[in-house]
Amino acid sequence: MRNSIFTKAAISAAGILAVLALWQALAAKYPPLILPSPVETLEALVELWQSGRLWANSLITFQRTLAGFGLAFLAGIAVALTLHAFSFCRWMLQPLITIVQIIPPVVWIILAVIWFGVAKDTTVIFLVFVVTFPVVFINVFSGFGGIDAKLVEMAEVYRCSPAQVIIHVYLPSLLPHLVSAASVGLAFAWKSAVFAEFIGSSSGVGFALSMAYSNLETEKVFAWTVILIVVMFAFEYGVLGAAKRRATRWVHHE
Amino acid sequence: MNREQQAVLELKQIHKSFAAAGGRLKVLAGLSLRLYHGEIVALVGPSGCGKTTLLNIIAGQLRVDRGELDKSPELRTAYVFQEPRLLPWKTVEANIALVQQNFLTSDEARDFRSRLLEETGLAAYKDAYPLQLSGGQRQRLELVRALAVRPQLLLMDEPFQSVDLALRHQLQKLVLDEQTSEQFSILLVTHSPEEAVLLADRVLILSDKPAVILREITISTPRPNRSYKNEEIALISEEILRAGVGS
Numbered sequence: 036m037r038n039s040i041f042t043k044a045a046i047s048a049a050g051i052l053a054v055l056a057l058w059q060a061l062a063a064k065y066p067p068l069i070l071p072s073p074v075e076t077l078e079a080l081v082e083l084w085q086s087g088r089l090w091a092n093s094l095i096t097f098q099r100t101l102a103g104f105g106l107a108f109l110a111g112i113a114v115a116l117t118l119h120a121f122s123f124c125r126w127m128l129q130p131l132i133t134i135v136q137i138i139p140p141v142v143w144i145i146l147a148v149i150w151f152g153v154a155k156d157t158t159v160i161f162l163v164f165v166v167t168f169p170v171v172f173i174n175v176f177s178g179f180g181g182i183d184a185k186l187v188e189m190a191e192v193y194r195c196s197p198a199q200v201i202i203h204v205y206l207p208s209l210l211p212h213l214v215s216a217a218s219v220g221l222a223f224a225w226k227s228a229v230f231a232e233f234i235g236s237s238s239g240v241g242f243a244l245s246m247a248y249s250n251l252e253t254e255k256v257f258a259w260t261v262i263l264i265v266v267m268f269a270f271e272y273g274v275l276g277a278a279k280r281r282a283t284r285w286v287h288h289e
Numbered sequence: 290m291n292r293e294q295q296a297v298l299e300l301k302q303i304h305k306s307f308a309a310a311g312g313r314l315k316v317l318a319g320l321s322l323r324l325y326h327g328e329i330v331a332l333v334g335p336s337g338c339g340k341t342t343l344l345n346i347i348a349g350q351l352r353v354d355r356g357e358l359d360k361s362p363e364l365r366t367a368y369v370f371q372e373p374r375l376l377p378w379k380t381v382e383a384n385i386a387l388v389q390q391n392f393l394t395s396d397e398a399r400d401f402r403s404r405l406l407e408e409t410g411l412a413a414y415k416d417a418y419p420l421q422l423s424g425g426q427r428q429r430l431e432l433v434r435a436l437a438v439r440p441q442l443l444l445m446d447e448p449f450q451s452v453d454l455a456l457r458h459q460l461q462k463l464v465l466d467e468q469t470s471e472q473f474s475i476l477l478v479t480h481s482p483e484e485a486v487l488l489a490d491r492v493l494i495l496s497d498k499p500a501v502i503l504r505e506i507t508i509s510t511p512r513p514n515r516s517y518k519n520e521e522i523a524l525i526s527e528e529i530l531r532a533g534v535g536s
Contacts, residue, residue, distance in 0.1 A: 189374040192348045192366065193388035193438065203387055207378040285378040285418040 071254035079258035088243065093262060096228050096239040099156060103163025104224040110164075111171025111216065119179040136169035140227055144234050154237040162231040167220040174219065178212030210282040218275045225267055297364060297442055297474050298324040298347065303356035305342055306499075316342050318499030319356070324442075329468065329475040331485035333529050334495030334503075340478040341371070343500075344444045347476065360442075365392055367440035369448040373431035375419040381406070382415040385434045392438045405433045408463060425452045432460055436467050443468075445477045449484070461488060465512070482529040486522050487515055494532045503532060 055073055062072035071079070083089040114132075118125045143165045144158075151157040182205060190200050232241025240259055247255035305317040316339040324330055332340050345351045346358065348368050375384050382402065389398035406412040409429045419427055428451065435443060443464075449457040465488065468475060479485050485492050486508060494504040506528065510521050517523050 185370070185372075185374050186376060188350050189368070189370065190388075192350065192368045194391045195388070199387075199391075203376060203379070207376070286420060 068251060068253050071257055075254045076257040076261060079252070079254040080261060083255070083258055089262065092238065092240050092243045093266070096225075096232060096241065097266075099159040099232075099239065100163055100221075100224045100228040102156075103160040103228065104167050104220055106160070107164045107168040107220065107224075108171050108217065111168055111220075112175050112213075115172050115175040115179060118176060132169050132172055135165065136173075140166055140230060144231055147231065148235040153235045158235045159228055159231040159239070159241075162227050163224050166227040167224045170220045170223055171216040174212050174216035175209065178209045181212070182208045211279075214275065214278045214282045217278070218271065221270060221275070222267065225263065229263065294326045294328075296323045297326050297360070298322075298476075299357075299359040300343075300347075301357040301359070303343075303346065303358065304354045305339070305346065305351065306354060315499035317346075317353075318501055320495075320501055322493060322502065324474050324476055326474060327468075327472040328491065329477065329489050331477045331479055331489035331492045332495060333479060333482070333485050333492060333532065334500060335497045335532075336480075338495050338498045339500040340495065341446055344368070344446055344476065344478060347442075348444055365438060365441045367435035367438050367443050369432050369435045369443070369445040371446040371448070371450065373419075373427040375427060375430060375434075377419050380416050380418055381411060381422070381430055384419070384430065385437045388434060389437055397439075398437070401439065402433075402437050405437055409433055409460075425456050428452050429456070429460065432464070436464075439471060439473075441473050443473055443475045445475065445479075447478055447480060450480065457484075464488070482526045485529060486525050487512070492525065492529065494529060504528070 058070075059073055062070045062075075067075055080089070114128065118128055140162065144162050147158045147161045147165075151161060186204050186208075187200060190204055195203070228239070229241040229244065232239035233245045234241075236242045240263065244256060244259050247253070247259065300320060300322050303317050303320045304315075306313040306315045308314075320339075320343070322330075332343065334340060342351065346353055347360065348366060376387070379387065385402050385406075386398060389402065393401065403412070406415055409432070411426060411429055411433065414422060414426065419430070422430065428449070432448060435445075445464075449460055452460065461484065464475070467473075475488075477485075477488060489508060492506045492508065493502050494506070495501070496503045506525055508515075508521070508525060510519055515522050517526065
């Protein structure tokens, strides 16, 4: 077991090193404006770090992502619960949610800028919300469908209160779906926050990217991309990985 | 068994049907039965004749279309489902403790639980999750959970169908021992004539659906003497088989 983890890690590391080597080789052939080298990217990272812009912009994007996604998460659960409980809501709202999901994010960002204005937190938060809400809703709603009615019956026969049924039957059944909603939703949330900032904001990682683009500082585009990758990795494997293991402990427990 | 005792449960002219393709499927048509305190009654009858429906009505999971169900709302009822209904995210012990807390004090619950887990050989697995147990162990846990609430009425739906013979005899003995010391009533649905004549004070033979009671047989032979060598037991078993049970 231990061995295979090391083997997998070694193979992953080898893959990353191979890409870095290829990147370095290609960068040697092209000017930095087209393709900055890994070293130039690292220098740009250090510069952003020292100027304080790395933290300042990352923090803003982080806050907007969490705000938009947090709202979408709560709303997604609430709406899924409502639609699960009342079927007439299902017929009415489900097509609307599909429509929200079909509309391309670029349309939403245009509308957000028109409605909320440029350089407003609301613009970014709105886009994150609109993009991630259907993701959360669909995951949680399918989770409700997966609740085993026979277990609910069992609990009722043994006189479990509605609160006990929710805590001991509903929530544990939903937990893997909530974690997967968070995992998929957050990946979308980051991307849409950066996208919204690129188009309609004056701060955040997306705005920094658009400045780097306008100023033809390609190495900074690469540097910000590296930061986004690192943050998303940390979230997916750190926070969510732990949550996933916790949610399904009873399946893998040996 | 003292027949003068009070009925813990009485069904009067119960009717039940379900929506089905092309109309309604009548499952129970005017079924009546009475279950006395401390009595074990076996329900036998053809597959799909409505035995499980009857248990679900008594357990409060289904409403009757017509008829009357007399049962004290206080009657502490436990149900051994045909397929174990265990919470997969709770350990063996937590599965039992969850339902016990609605009926017993925590000390009483713990004592009862440990003893039953010990007697069924599950004590070593009390921290395991149901998915780690074998099918037979899960069936045992299902039974232990039901007994652990100290029920007044125990409903059992073909509880030992999928366990091997040795374990089946062990669990039947456990149920009888507990019933003797706690004096609860049992309504047992079974396909096995052998199980019916071994456990029951009375056997009710149901018709094909819509189900009514075709025949009621009281078994007078004391339990220790119930073997096929005994004439009464042999005759009753034959009669149950003739009624098409298990077909």
